Amino acid sequence: MTQTPKIRLENVTKSFGSNHVLNGIDLEVPSGKSLVVIGGSGSGKSVMLKCILGLMTPDSGTISIDGRDMAQFTSADRRAFLSSFGMLFQGAALFDSITVWENVAFGLIQGQRMNRKAAKEVAIEKLRKVGLAPEVGELGPAELSGGMQKRVGLARAIATEPEIIFFDEPTTGLDPIMADVINELIAGLVSDMGVTAVSITHDMASARKIADHVAMIFKGKIIWNGDVSQIDNSGNEYVDQFIHGRAEGPIRMEVLKG
Secondary structure: OOOOOOEEEEEEEEEEOOEEEEEEEEEEEOOOOEEEEEOOOOOOHHHHHHHHHOOOOOOEEEEEEOOEEHHHOOHHHHHHHHHOEEEEOOOOOOOOOOOHHHHHOHHHHHHOOOOHHHHHHHHHHHHHHOOOOHHHHHOOHHHOOHHHHHHHHHHHHHOOOOOEEEEEOOOOOOOHHHHHHHHHHHHHHHHHHOOEEEEEEOOHHHHHHHOOEEEEEEOOEEEEEEEHHHHHHOOOHHHHHHHHOOOOOOOOOOOOOO
16 A cells, blocks of 8 residues: 655646746655755745745645645644644744744744743753754854854754654755764754655755755756665756756756856
8 A cells, every 4th residue: 555645746836927936846755754855046946845834825736745635724734734844944044032942942832832941951952962062052043153053943943843844955054064964963863753854955965965865846847756876877967967066968057148
């Protein structure tokens, strides 16, 4: 018997006026697996992610969670879905006006109404999981380096023990060593927690480290989807050009020449 995917997109489209961003996305994310969606800037990655999160409504097509069409969700269903996922934002997106531990515990306190003492204990535990000492919890986000902020964002993403975690360009702005630290943390946490993960990135080192499966989006369509071990032998010239970062190939970048 085939297992129902945790997330399924079927012929999803989204346009902004005459700009057709998603042109019939078909994609499945198996439960407990890590899918990384690669693609260049403007390819539709972020819009696709926002549609899954419910921040945007597709023009057509179906997005299902555990086999249920999100368009049919009641208000209670939507609240349950929102409480079931964690999110690591591209820029960490920490709240400057509260401490690190309060950032990590935000979903516990505001979403689950956990008392502050219990929430702080959970936050400190999650900070340890991402390699940060308890005393870091008393600092403000502005006192942290970019890599530490990203780790705090990761701790916040896992604080509520989510079923699904979304990663938006998790290594953007980090040096190669810190990027690898973050990739190792993500891969380890996803494996240990058994969660379903969806990441969008253009960083191939990150994709190779954290993915079970990779899909490439180009001009609003998934043009290749397979196991991460197959990506170097995809047989797709677009994928081959992208993963090797070559200027020459079927993907043409528009460059303004003065």
